[in-house]
Amino acid sequence: xxxxxxxxxxxxxxxxxxxGNIDEDHLFVDPDxxxxxxxxxxxxxxxxxxxxxxxxxxxxADMGAYYFHQRDIAVEPTELHFEPIWWGEExxxxxxxxxxxxxxxxxxxxxxPLDMSAITVFPIGVFDPPIEIAPDSMFxxxxxxxxxxxxxxxxxxxxxxxxxxxPEVIITADGxxxxxxxxxQPVNFSLSSPFxxxxxxTTTIGYSLPTSGAVSLTAxxxxxxEVARLVDGVQAAGTHEAVWVADGMASGVYVVKLxxxxxxxxxxxxxxx
Numbered sequence: 001x002x003x004x005x006x007x008x009x010x011x012x013x014x015x016x017x018x019x020g021n022i023d024e025d026h027l028f029v030d031p032d033x034x035x036x037x038x039x040x041x042x043x044x045x046x047x048x049x050x051x052x053x054x055x056x057x058x059x060x061a062d063m064g065a066y067y068f069h070q071r072d073i074a075v076e077p078t079e080l081h082f083e084p085i086w087w088g089e090e091x092x093x094x095x096x097x098x099x100x101x102x103x104x105x106x107x108x109x110x111x112x113p114l115d116m117s118a119i120t121v122f123p124i125g126v127f128d129p130p131i132e133i134a135p136d137s138m139f140x141x142x143x144x145x146x147x148x149x150x151x152x153x154x155x156x157x158x159x160x161x162x163x164x165x166x167p168e169v170i171i172t173a174d175g176x177x178x179x180x181x182x183x184x185q186p187v188n189f190s191l192s193s194p195f196x197x198x199x200x201x202t203t204t205i206g207y208s209l210p211t212s213g214a215v216s217l218t219a220x221x222x223x224x225x226e227v228a229r230l231v232d233g234v235q236a237a238g239t240h241e242a243v244w245v246a247d248g249m250a251s252g253v254y255v256v257k258l259x260x261x262x263x264x265x266x267x268x269x270x271x272x273x
Contacts, residue, residue, distance in 0.1 A: 003023035003024075004017060004023050020047070022043050022044065022047060022063070024043045025043075026038070026042060026043070026044055026063075026064070027039045027041055027042040027043070027044075028042070028064075036064065036065055036066060037066045037068070038062060038064055038066065038067075038068040039068075040068070040102035040135070042064075042068065044062055044063035044064050044068075045062050045068045045070070045102075046059055046060040046061075046062060047060075047062065047063045048060060048061030048062050048063050049061060055067040055068075055070075056069070056164065056165065057069050057070050057071055057101075057163075057164045057165065058162075058164035059103075068102060069101055069102070069165075070101050070102050070103035071099070071101040071103055071104075071105045071161075071162060071163045071164065072099065072100040072101035072105070072163060072165070073097065073098075073099065073100075073105055073159075073161050073163040073166055073169060074097070074098040074099075074100050075095065075096070075097050075098075075159060075169045075171070076095070076096050076098075077095065078169065078170065078171055078172065079171075079172050079173075080093050080095070080143055080171065080172065080173040080174070080175075081173075081174055081175070082145040082153070082173070082174070082175030082176075083175075084175070084176045084177065084178050085145070085147070085175075085177065085178065086177065086178045087147045087148060087151070087177045087178075087239070088147075088148065088192070089146070089147075090144055090145065090146040091144070091145050091175075092142050092143065092144050092145070093142075093143050093145075094140050094141065094142055094143070095140065095141040095142075095143060095159075095171065096138055096139075096140055097133065097138065097139045097140070097141065097159065098133075098136075098137070098138045098139075099133040099134065099135055099136065099137055099138075100136070101135060101163075102135050103135060104132050104133065104134055104135065105132070105133045105135075105161055105162065105163060106129075106130040106131065106132050106133070106161060106162045107129055107130055107131040107133070107139070107159065107160070107161050108129060108130050108160045108161055108162060109129055109160045110129075110141070110157065110158070110159050110160065111157065111158060111160075112157050112202075113155060113156075113157060114202075114243055114245075115155050116153065116155045116157060116173065117204040117241060117243050118145060118146060118147045118148070118151055118153050118175070118204075119143060119144065119145060119153065119155075119157070119173055120143075120144045120146065120195065120196050121141055121142070121143050121144075121157070122141065122142045122144070130162075143173070145173075145175045146195055147175070147177045148192050148195070148204065148206030148239070148241050151177060152174075152175075152176050152177065153173060153174055153175040153176075154173075154174045155172075155173060155174075156170055156171060156172045156173065157170075157171050157173070158170055158171070159171060188208065188210060189208065189209060189210055189260060189263050189265070190207060190208045190265070191205070191206075191207045191256070191258045191265035191266070191267055192205065192206035192207060192241075192267075193267055194244070194256060194267060194269040197269050197270060198269075198270035198271070198272045199246075199269065199270070199271060199272070200271075200272060200273070201245065201246055201247060202243060202244065202245050202246070203243075203244050203246070203269060204241055204242070204243050204244075205217065205230065205241060205242050205243075205244065205256055205267070205269075206239065206240070206241040207239075207240055207241070207242075207258050207265075208238070208239050208240070209235060209236075209237050209238060209240065209260060210237055211237050212234065212235065212236045212237050213234065213235070213260055213261055214233065214234050214260070214261065215231055215232075215233065215234070215235045215258070215259065215260045216229070216231060216232045216257075216258075216259045216260075217229075217230040217231035217232075217242050217256065217257070217258050217259075218230065218256070218257050218259070219244060219246075219254050219255070219256050219257075219269075220254065220255045220256075220257065221252065221254055221255075222252070222253055222254075222255070227249065227254065228244060228246070230242040230243075230244055230256075244256075244269075246271050249271055250271070250273075251271050251272055251273045252270070252271060253268060253269075253270055253271075254268070254269050254270075254271060255267070255268055255269075256268075256269055
């Protein structure tokens, strides 16, 4: 209290004011009423002994009785329930991510498991993380449900951030597809456009077979060189999908070719790094 002028030596010693000492307003929340928490502008934040254990939020220790939590993630909702749609259609739900701390929060990664090929999350996978969210700010993710077959989705994925108290937030997702009696028996031999397209590392290719038989699904570069064999074998009639994980592939345009006996279909897909 009182800074340097408030230190009484009674003439018995000298005060040596060294680097790291603070002679400023501590900026408590409400000291007159006993609230000694630090405000976001307090000079006591990250001003404690650098050799002390870090604060619970992973930053340098603060001065004072209460540390200031500098990063704090809040996610809403954490459960996604998609309304039933027809396969081949698409619906979207938002996820709001708020930083309720006093310093920037960073979204590190949002890995989507392969069993959720019917879900795409933007902009993760389009814009490179980490994504920074300023204090008292919000960032919105768009989650697309786009079933290419009569699937019933029930799975989860994780939002990973640098919030030290809650580095992983689990998001559950479920959705259903409207089904008719003949949906499992396609009439035509068809190849769906890969989704997403363009894609960053993983895309899903759906296709339909009116009869069973030998099938191959192959990816080629524009020179005609085979770069990935996604399907190669006998498959039953019905709707199917294959996931292409293009790790290590260069950015560019590729062609996906579906062969089934004397029939063949092709579709272009763009890989963007």
